[in-house]
Amino acid sequence: MSSSRSGRSKSGSSSGKKSKGSHQSVRQLIESLQTHRVNTLTELCRIERVAASCETEEDARAFQSPMTAAWAYYVSSNQMLSELRGLTPKFPFCGDILSHAQVLVRNDPESNRSWNLAWLCLVKITEDELIETYAASEASRPEMWGGRQPSDEEAKELAACFQYEWDTAVQKMLRHWQATPTWC
Known part of the structure; x- marks a missing residue:
């Protein structure tokens, strides 16, 4: 694992793009939770699995409140x-x-x-x-x-x-x- 990271670091662009793209994806998922564009059991579970597998603690923390609110909305919205x-x-x-x-x-x-x-x-x-x-x-x-x-x-x-x-x-x-x- 460390050898592949060092290989990417030498090029400089691969790990930076992945991190930026990953963070953008997290923001998009969080926005979909906050706007209730996602409000089905299957889709909320899918996002929950993404949140559980976040690569950074910052991304994982960013999901906490929106995920909790999305589940509450899923129940209260009937x-x-x-x-x-x-x-x-x-x-x-x-x-x-x-x-x-x-x-x-x-x-x-x-x-x-x-x-x-x-x-x-x-x-x-x-x-x-x-x-x-x-x-x-x-x-x-x-x-x-x-x-x-x-x-x-x-x-x-x-x-x-x-x-x-x-x-x-x-x-x-x-x-x-x-x-x-x-x-x-």
Whole structure:
């Protein structure tokens, strides 16, 4: 590694261009976070991986605040809910689950372990078994049954459908992180 660096240094231009180009790329990514041009799970995860692999500490620090704000915007702008609902076409994801998860995360002193509000919410949904709770509650609502009260068996059957589809969506989203987005 050091021999290739010294080879580039002799020419003088190769390492300087890479560093300048790399810094410009970092600025462009940060701008895309700040202007919310990027607001999908896949793209935010891609930028998060770039931020994690920054070559300089300066670039890594430059990403911290914009990345944190971008994840918060992704959740609060309902984009996360839209993507969850896109993964649950038969039984649309219950927005109350995500709202409840946000409250739990914001009230959890351990939530400062990550900059990533979306990941924290997904973990909270899983750890606190919010899907199971809301699936049972939603399946028992008369509105789900044309205004009539469902039998216990009907409610259990519908709750199982909700639970399966919603849990599958959450697990699919969690697979976007090869490593947990937490502070070291």
